[in-house]
Amino acid sequence: MSLRTVILYGCAAAVVLPGVEVIKSLVGGGRHMSPVEPLRALWGRPVPWVAAVTTGAMTVMAVVQTAAPSIMDHLRREPGAPWWRAVTALLVQTSGWYQLAFNLAALIVVAPAAQRAFGPAVMPVVFLASGVAAQAVSMAGWSPTGGGDSVALCGLVGALAVTEALRPGPLPRRLLPLLIPAAGVVLCVLHNNHGVGVLVGCALGATLTVLRGRRRMAAPRTAA
Numbered sequence: 001m002s003l004r005t006v007i008l009y010g011c012a013a014a015v016v017l018p019g020v021e022v023i024k025s026l027v028g029g030g031r032h033m034s035p036v037e038p039l040r041a042l043w044g045r046p047v048p049w050v051a052a053v054t055t056g057a058m059t060v061m062a063v064v065q066t067a068a069p070s071i072m073d074h075l076r077r078e079p080g081a082p083w084w085r086a087v088t089a090l091l092v093q094t095s096g097w098y099q100l101a102f103n104l105a106a107l108i109v110v111a112p113a114a115q116r117a118f119g120p121a122v123m124p125v126v127f128l129a130s131g132v133a134a135q136a137v138s139m140a141g142w143s144p145t146g147g148g149d150s151v152a153l154c155g156l157v158g159a160l161a162v163t164e165a166l167r168p169g170p171l172p173r174r175l176l177p178l179l180i181p182a183a184g185v186v187l188c189v190l191h192n193n194h195g196v197g198v199l200v201g202c203a204l205g206a207t208l209t210v211l212r213g214r215r216r217m218a219a220p221r222t223a224a
Helices: 003-026 036-042 049-067 069-075 085-091 097-118 122-142 150-166 171-189 193-223
Strands: none
Touching: 003 036, 003 097, 003 150, 003 171, 003 193, 036 097, 049 069, 049 097, 049 122, 069 085, 085 122, 097 122, 097 150, 122 150, 122 193, 150 171, 150 193, 171 193
């Protein structure tokens, strides 16, 4: 196994493991929650309909690309492809069934968590901005051929991580999520497009946190 592969696996762990803890914190769970409990909380009432529609659409696309694999040739990013492939490349998982299964499973957890944290209007914006930015950078030369929505999911995880890190609370709890943007920087150094998704999501999460803080500070003055 090459050093690059070891670093990539390490970065994946630095995104996934703290991401799981951030989502558990969002639903108010402890370290010993069963896998079912966070899902029940994330998908409970009020139902996160935007997350449900997003998950449903990606599930339909998974069925379509499995039944008709040639659809990927028309949607994935590839050398010389038109600019809009940076969007459609999010709809197809070009690395096989394991990418398809992992990304769907991650979407089922991350999408409702992001909607509950940011709201139904902001969540899809973060998803698309992070995903399209990563696909565009890949088309520009990092990895011209491929597709998948994991880069957009990385954006949602990055936004959640920064929001958690900037929230008042014990320092150890706020430090763990910072592994995620750190992993994003390393991935970008390695020209891995997931790093772009992570960092765009982190930037959007930080912006949202600052704006919300300013609104809270201004609210009493407005009322007065």
